[in-house]
Amino acid sequence: MKKVSAGIDIGGTNTVFGWVESNGHFLWRGGVKTTDFKDPKDLVKQVSRQLLDNLEENEAMGIGIGAPNGNYYNGTVEFAPNLDWPNYVPLKEYFNDYFDMPVIVTNDANATALGEMVYGSAKGVNNFIMVTLGTGLGSGIVTNGQVVYGHDAFAGELGHVIVEEGGRSCGCGRNGCLETYASATAISRTAKELTSKKYTSVQVFEAANNGEQWALEAFDFTARKLGLALANAAAITSPKIIYLFGGLALAGELLFKPTKLYMEENLLSIYKNKIQILPSSLDGADAAILGASALVWKEIS
């Protein structure tokens, strides 16, 4: 019999979940299509059944859930982008119908940060920022060993820090947010502006690797905005490490090197040459479940 926690990641298209030991080892994993369930209650029922059917002789310690706009304080999901759900979904309450144990909810970016802290290279690092560069830009901020949740549980949205007044239109309804300049989607947008042609982020990466000037420019522009925003973030929380994670972070040195350069250029001198920018140590495919399951270990430790 092993002690395990459930990690559940609810995404706009897929929901993935599994039973995970406190060392990050998976005992079982499963998945369903989020869009197959009109009522979130039915999704919870299906996920819970699968988890219970596959718990075997192990001891469940808790349920951790990463979901868009997941509220750590009250366990609800509020106005979730990309989910066709009611405005307030009491997710914790729904799961407690199946599991009489701690159920902890937060957004996916905070969960990823916790995954790095519990299982990854941020173990013992008390001050860091985890930046996920995917379709959008998500971030989890850890200070003094705790995720920053803020007054309403929605703190740490670096993706919606405005880096260009009156700049690109953002999905949040405003203009000039960082995620419109630094994300997989954003670099395609930059490439379009530079060439008038459509490229995916992977195509921009390949072209930059082949030394094509426009693609190198696209990376440089992305890094300039990201580096500036990270320098500003550093002034607020003074992190030891900034992790970059997600599809665009796979570009490696093409992104990391100029981002570090522009961050240093914009840093207040007291922070200069102190902050590392590193790739996440978590496996991209497992990170979402690991992060959610880490919520439980962090909570009960």
Ligand SMILES: [Zn+2]
């Ligand atoms: Zn925005």
